[in-house]
Amino acid sequence: MVNDKETKLRLLKCGMKEFSDKGYMKASLRNICKEAGVTTGALYFFFKDKEDLFGSIVHDPLSELQELLESHFKVELEASYKIYNGDITIPEVPSFEGYEDDMEIAVRVVKLLFKHKKAFELLLTKAQGSAFENYPDQMVKLVEKHYLKMFAVMKGYGSADEITKEDEFIVHWMSHDQIDIFIHVLTHCKTQEQALSNMRNMMAYIIGGWLSVIRNK
Amino acid sequence: MVNDKETKLRLLKCGMKEFSDKGYMKASLRNICKEAGVTTGALYFFFKDKEDLFGSIVHDPLSELQELLESHFKVELEASYKIYNGDITIPEVPSFEGYEDDMEIAVRVVKLLFKHKKAFELLLTKAQGSAFENYPDQMVKLVEKHYLKMFAVMKGYGSADEITKEDEFIVHWMSHDQIDIFIHVLTHCKTQEQALSNMRNMMAYIIGGWLSVIRNK
Amino acid sequence: MVNDKETKLRLLKCGMKEFSDKGYMKASLRNICKEAGVTTGALYFFFKDKEDLFGSIVHDPLSELQELLESHFKVELEASYKIYNGDITIPEVPSFEGYEDDMEIAVRVVKLLFKHKKAFELLLTKAQGSAFENYPDQMVKLVEKHYLKMFAVMKGYGSADEITKEDEFIVHWMSHDQIDIFIHVLTHCKTQEQALSNMRNMMAYIIGGWLSVIRNK
Amino acid sequence: MVNDKETKLRLLKCGMKEFSDKGYMKASLRNICKEAGVTTGALYFFFKDKEDLFGSIVHDPLSELQELLESHFKVELEASYKIYNGDITIPEVPSFEGYEDDMEIAVRVVKLLFKHKKAFELLLTKAQGSAFENYPDQMVKLVEKHYLKMFAVMKGYGSADEITKEDEFIVHWMSHDQIDIFIHVLTHCKTQEQALSNMRNMMAYIIGGWLSVIRNK
DNA sequence: GATGAATGAGTGTTCATTCAT
DNA sequence: AATGAATGAACACTCATTCAT
Numbered sequence: 026m027v028n029d030k031e032t033k034l035r036l037l038k039c040g041m042k043e044f045s046d047k048g049y050m051k052a053s054l055r056n057i058c059k060e061a062g063v064t065t066g067a068l069y070f071f072f073k074d075k076e077d078l079f080g081s082i083v084h085d086p087l088s089e090l091q092e093l094l095e096s097h098f099k100v101e102l103e104a105s106y107k108i109y110n111g112d113i114t115i116p117e118v119p120s121f122e123g124y125e126d127d128m129e130i131a132v133r134v135v136k137l138l139f140k141h142k143k144a145f146e147l148l149l150t151k152a153q154g155s156a157f158e159n160y161p162d163q164m165v166k167l168v169e170k171h172y173l174k175m176f177a178v179m180k181g182y183g184s185a186d187e188i189t190k191e192d193e194f195i196v197h198w199m200s201h202d203q204i205d206i207f208i209h210v211l212t213h214c215k216t217q218e219q220a221l222s223n224m225r226n227m228m229a230y231i232i233g234g235w236l237s238v239i240r241n242k
Numbered sequence: 243m244v245n246d247k248e249t250k251l252r253l254l255k256c257g258m259k260e261f262s263d264k265g266y267m268k269a270s271l272r273n274i275c276k277e278a279g280v281t282t283g284a285l286y287f288f289f290k291d292k293e294d295l296f297g298s299i300v301h302d303p304l305s306e307l308q309e310l311l312e313s314h315f316k317v318e319l320e321a322s323y324k325i326y327n328g329d330i331t332i333p334e335v336p337s338f339e340g341y342e343d344d345m346e347i348a349v350r351v352v353k354l355l356f357k358h359k360k361a362f363e364l365l366l367t368k369a370q371g372s373a374f375e376n377y378p379d380q381m382v383k384l385v386e387k388h389y390l391k392m393f394a395v396m397k398g399y400g401s402a403d404e405i406t407k408e409d410e411f412i413v414h415w416m417s418h419d420q421i422d423i424f425i426h427v428l429t430h431c432k433t434q435e436q437a438l439s440n441m442r443n444m445m446a447y448i449i450g451g452w453l454s455v456i457r458n459k
Numbered sequence: 460m461v462n463d464k465e466t467k468l469r470l471l472k473c474g475m476k477e478f479s480d481k482g483y484m485k486a487s488l489r490n491i492c493k494e495a496g497v498t499t500g501a502l503y504f505f506f507k508d509k510e511d512l513f514g515s516i517v518h519d520p521l522s523e524l525q526e527l528l529e530s531h532f533k534v535e536l537e538a539s540y541k542i543y544n545g546d547i548t549i550p551e552v553p554s555f556e557g558y559e560d561d562m563e564i565a566v567r568v569v570k571l572l573f574k575h576k577k578a579f580e581l582l583l584t585k586a587q588g589s590a591f592e593n594y595p596d597q598m599v600k601l602v603e604k605h606y607l608k609m610f611a612v613m614k615g616y617g618s619a620d621e622i623t624k625e626d627e628f629i630v631h632w633m634s635h636d637q638i639d640i641f642i643h644v645l646t647h648c649k650t651q652e653q654a655l656s657n658m659r660n661m662m663a664y665i666i667g668g669w670l671s672v673i674r675n676k
Numbered sequence: 677m678v679n680d681k682e683t684k685l686r687l688l689k690c691g692m693k694e695f696s697d698k699g700y701m702k703a704s705l706r707n708i709c710k711e712a713g714v715t716t717g718a719l720y721f722f723f724k725d726k727e728d729l730f731g732s733i734v735h736d737p738l739s740e741l742q743e744l745l746e747s748h749f750k751v752e753l754e755a756s757y758k759i760y761n762g763d764i765t766i767p768e769v770p771s772f773e774g775y776e777d778d779m780e781i782a783v784r785v786v787k788l789l790f791k792h793k794k795a796f797e798l799l800l801t802k803a804q805g806s807a808f809e810n811y812p813d814q815m816v817k818l819v820e821k822h823y824l825k826m827f828a829v830m831k832g833y834g835s836a837d838e839i840t841k842e843d844e845f846i847v848h849w850m851s852h853d854q855i856d857i858f859i860h861v862l863t864h865c866k867t868q869e870q871a872l873s874n875m876r877n878m879m880a881y882i883i884g885g886w887l888s889v890i891r892n893k
Numbered sequence: 894g895a896t897g898a899a900t901g902a903g904t905g906t907t908c909a910t911t912c913a914t
Numbered sequence: 915a916a917t918g919a920a921t922g923a924a925c926a927c928t929c930a931t932t933c934a935t
Contacts (some may be wrong), residue, residue: 054931063896140350147902154265154267175385197430234451280921282918283908625874660889663892669881715899
């Protein structure tokens with residue numbers, strides 16, 4: 026209205042509120058506009074449609090996250106080779122001496138999630154019905170590719186051919202669970218501090234799970 | 243129309259299909275009726291409303307599950323006391339010798355889930371917008387109460403007062419994850435056989451996680 | 460079901476309740492049947508349709524009333540001729556010495572109304588949307604014919620030709636008001652006793668009104 | 677569609693027609709829109725719901741009336757004190773010399789009613805099922821409060837405590853009747869002129885009734 | 894940049910009524 | 915005498931979206 030860009034920001038803010046309160050499907054564009062003090066037409070000047078509004082709200086946080094994860098996986102995969110070569114030994118009883126790397130990346134992810142807490146909560150828990158409803162699945166896929174390689178390495182497989190259907194299944198689950206841990210922490214902790222202090226146990230849990238699976242059979 | 247109970251069954255079947263395809267909210271009663279070859283009025287003869295139709299589809303499977311879980315928890319809690327008393331020793335490296343009980347109940351749950359596969363998928367993944375949308379959370383709560391007791395026992399706590407906020411958090415997560423494992427197996431395995439063969443790894447994972455958390459700190 | 464005629468009576472009773480609670484239009488036959496413990500089909504065995512059910516509830520009381528009124532008007536009209544002939548003098552200040560006849564009939568009407576209080580309330584205040592919605596108007600018409608004659612007599616008109624549009628209008632109003640007095644007493648007094656004790660004032664009011672109109676101009 | 681405010685006015689007009697023809701409950705918004713040549717959505721752009729449409733049709737006339745009545749009652753009450761003090765004497769035989777005040781206000785009300793004839797007919801006779809269905813009762817209450825005071829004065833009561841249940845009843849009736857007179861005139865006279873010429877008799881009637889009640893007992 | 898107006902398809906739900914059995 | 919099943923039309927209302935101005 027008055028200021029440049031003000032209206033668009035107000036729409037984004039009110040959209041965030043409405044989507045958070047009701048979820049994507051039940052959210053009403055009418056309501057968002059009423060709350061923002063503009064008519065529905067105005068919304069369509071800034072955004073193509075409902076989908077686009079939702080996308081605009083979560084776009085930037087999402088990009089940051091994607092980058093972080095992708096840049097990480099190169100590092101992690103290299104680390105897995107070190108284990109394979111005996112440079113790092115997997116201890117019988119899992120402790121965290123050898124896993125500070127994992128904590129480090131986890132901490133960075135958590136910090137990023139809390140930097141845009143509301144947007145990520147939207148994206149990860151309120152997107153049903155939108156184009157983003159399967160976004161966590163996409164993240165799982167991203168993680169999964171790398172975890173599968175790590176898994177083969179840790180199992181001591183000589184080639185990818187040795188990976189069984191059951192291996193694939195459990196790796197998919199562990200990837201899924203990794204993502205879920207982040208979502209859980211995001212949605213169940215009020216502050217970043219709480220989240221980080223709980224992450225130690227969460228990581229202990231998932232690494233314990235990993236090792237148990239590796240050694241199993 | 244033609245004979246006994248046919249129409250109601252057809253409505254339940256078409257409802258199942260529509261709800262599965264589109265989720266509770268986007269499902270259209272008109273569509274269900276059209277598919278079933280009756281008018282909307284007919285649906286309202288058999289069911290109070292949309293909610294009731296959905297509820298009728300999932301009611302019976304749900305009851306069976308509830309019973310199974312509740313009857314189980316008495317057994318599990320008793321088992322945890324045996325561990326505490328030294329009757330059973332937790333091995334350093336988790337194996338499955340001592341955990342056949344856990345597998346047993348898991349197997350029974352999985353069998354039940356697959357007995358009514360489509361209904362449980364509906365209930366557990368397509369209920370958003372209905373009265374059942376938080377059903378998994380309720381199951382988590384059910385599990386959590388018992389896991390919290392077990393956790394205290396395994397940690398060697400003398401009284402419930404020693405349980406910290408962090409303990410509560412991780413136990414909640416593990417309860418959540420236990421439920422998620424079942425949902426995951428249900429939605430990712432086509433047959434009961436596949437599900438059961440993957441459950442061994444899943445249980446290894448979660449138990450490994452548990453033990454790792456118990457020993458941590 | 461069990462007894463002969465029992466079901467029909469139950470339907471009439473539950474119909475009375477539903478119509479009284481919600482009015483004719485908003486009353487639901489479904490509800491009436493549910494309350495009566497039968498299916499809608501049963502209702503249609505006893506009654507042609509919604510209208511017929513309503514009619515059956517009010518029929519008997521209505522007939523009694525009609526009879527009473529009709530039989531009365533012969534008497535009243537004859538009385539009006541006596542006044543005209545000077546056999547009875549209209550006092551300057553209206554008192555009730557000369558009007559015990561009016562009170563007598565009024566008392567009989569009130570007693571009849573209270574004998575079937577609920578049915579008459581239905582008929583007179585809850586019939587909107589049914590064929591009886593104009594029933595009070597019909598009663599007004601019945602009264603009006605006779606009041607018009609009385610009016611001419613009391614005015615000292617030599618023939619019906621002297622009746623003006625304004626005369627007709629005020630007579631219509633007074634007829635309407637006479638009926639309204641009965642409805643008012645019926646709906647505002649809990650017991651017949653209260654009704655009768657208030658009727659004295661009501662009759663004083665209407666007779667005072669009559670005389671005032673007669674003397675006016 | 678075409679020009680300024682046309683559609684809204686058309687909706688109001690067609691709404692007026694539909695409500696008048698069928699009453700509030702049986703009126704169909706679909707019909708109103710069809711008649712106005714717009715889709716149902718358009719109606720909901722201008723009006724919140726069915727109730728709001730009805731309210732918008734009767735709002736302005738209603739406000740005018742409310743104002744008129746409220747401003748009047750101060751005057752009337754003061755007049756009643758004059759009677760009480762003997763400044764004005766109640767004649768044995770009621771005539772209109774002393775009641776020109778009453779006629780004056782009645783005339784003003786009638787003129788107002790006829791200024792918005794159709795809207796008031798709607799409000800007073802077709803509102804059943806809407807939020808306005810008890811509007812006449814509210815008007816009665818408004819009148820009643822003042823009539824009760826007047827009644828006490830005219831009866832020569834020293835305090836309000838002397839008012840009996842029977843007094844209250846008859847005053848309520850007379851208040852009700854006063855309102856009914858206006859409704860009757862509105863619905864039974866085609867033109868304001870007819871209405872006004874009939875009001876003289878109507879007022880004679882009600883004042884005659886009043887006096888008769890006051891003197892009675 | 895934004896408004897005001899309007900669309901058109903859709904929603905779940907309710908209703909009186911019918912009729913074979 | 916009554917059931918159980920079903921019809922078909924109607925209801926008020928909501929929605930995302932469009933577009934001339």
